[in-house]
Amino acid sequence: DIQMTQSPSSLSASVGDRVTITCRSSQSISRYLNWYQQTPGKAPELLIYGASTLQGGVPSRFSGTGSGTDFTLTINSLQPEDFATYYCQQSYSNPRTFGQGTKLEIK
Amino acid sequence: QVQLQQWGAGLLKPSETLSLTCAVYGGSFTGYYWNWIRQPPGKGLEWIGEINHTGNSNHNPSLKSRVTISVDTSKKQFSLNLSSVTAADTAVYYCARTKGTYSASGPNDYWGQGTLVTVSS
Numbered sequence: 001d002i003q004m005t006q007s008p009s010s011l012s013a014s015v016g017d018r019v020t021i022t023c024r025s026s027q028s029i030s031r032y033l034n035w036y037q038q039t040p041g042k043a044p045e046l047l048i049y050g051a052s053t054l055q056g057g058v059p060s061r062f063s064g065t066g067s068g069t070d071f072t073l074t075i076n077s078l079q080p081e082d083f084a085t086y087y088c089q090q091s092y093s094n095p096r097t098f099g100q101g102t103k104l105e106i107k
Numbered sequence: 108q109v110q111l112q113q114w115g116a117g118l119l120k121p122s123e124t125l126s127l128t129c130a131v132y133g134g135s136f137t138g139y140y141w142n143w144i145r146q147p148p149g150k151g152l153e154w155i156g157e158i159n160h161t162g163n164s165n166h167n168p169s170l171k172s173r174v175t176i177s178v179d180t181s182k183k184q185f186s187l188n189l190s191s192v193t194a195a196d197t198a199v200y201y202c203a204r205t206k207g208t209y210s211a212s213g214p215n216d217y218w219g220q221g222t223l224v225t226v227s228s
Contacts, residue, residue, distance in 0.1 A: 049216075098153070
């Protein structure tokens with residue numbers, strides 16, 4: 001299985017801040033890297049796929065970069081609704097695997 | 108607008124079989140892969156498996172042979188059976204679609220509402 005490691009596990013930030021979350025895979029996954037946002041009690045929502053393509057309806061303050069084994073999710077100008085847990089996922093090979101999550105909290 | 112609606116028993120005893128069904132509304136069923144993903148309380152996400160409209164399925168080897176995923180294309184539904192459950196199978200179970208027709212490599216773009224399944228004696 002491909003292991004996905006996110007850092008940090010948790011992060012405190014303020015409204016208006018810029019934050020970056022990192023995801024690393026245990027082997028190359030090309031650009032088959034997806035990012036999800038999950039709020040308590042809800043299903044995850046797709047934010048970015050193919051490492052950098054924004055899903056329809058997702059605000060442009062979200063962006064993703066990377067290829068191979070190292071990827072980042074950046075959120076510019078944090079809004080109150082962005083405080084949630086973020087997961088990366090590789091869809092390069094089965095079994096699909098997720099990072100352990102990064103909880104973004106209000107400072 | 109695609110919607111996934113899922114249902115199934117929420118409380119099981121150890122050794123019983125978990126059964127969940129997911130129905131797809133508002134979009135095509137053919138050509139997509141359909142997934143089951145679970146999340147233990149307070150923990151991360153685990154992919155269980157997938158199936159397409161022809162019945163071609165794959166599942167996570169970590170669940171060994173306990174998983175069966177089936178499809179009923181006429182009803183636009185797919186189902187999950189997980190046998191011999193234990194407390195470790197307690198989780199919220201989600202159904203989800205893989206984005207992109209005839210592709211098993213896309214992200215999961217539409218999700219069901221989730222079903223909490225608790226295994227307890």
